[in-house]
Amino acid sequence: MMLDLNDGFSAYKSTSVDGRAASADIHKLVxxxxxxxxxxxxxxxxxxxxxxxxxxxxxxxxxxxxLGGLEASLDLEKGGEVAENMRQLYEHCGQALLQASLKNDLAFIDSVRTVMTNLQEGWKGLGSAAA
Incomplete structure (x- = not known):
């Protein structure tokens, strides 16, 4: 099931974000x-x-x-192998979240935290390199 970036962003907005996104570029939005x-x-x-x-x-x-919004932000054609790897990581995190929910097991949450924190740091690094 593929969701678009707006669905992911709507989910994030509902976690108490202010109007920063109105003027955010794609890097900041991600x-x-x-x-x-x-x-x-x-x-x-x-x-x-x-x-x-x-x-x-x-x-x-x-x-x-x-996660659907993050996946929708990927350009699989231009991003090639890197974008595909990120898509797979997002999919892995989604599966781990489902397992965490079904089993109420924090080990799955810890796994997702590690992956997503590493991806976030990498994305921050891309922004610094582009600046």
């Missing part, structure tokens, strides 16, 4: 999606720990929409 995703990931950790499973489900849904 960084905002990473920020929103990682913020929501911390909420999921708390929801699982505190056994707030209804809230956990809402957070997982938001993160899945953000």
């Amino acid at each position: 960084l905002m999606l990473f920020d929103g995703f990682l913020d929501e990931l911390e909420r999921v950790t708390g929801h699982i720990t505190q056994k707030r499973y209804d809230k956990k489900a809402e957070s997982i849904e938001k993160m899945m929409r953000i």
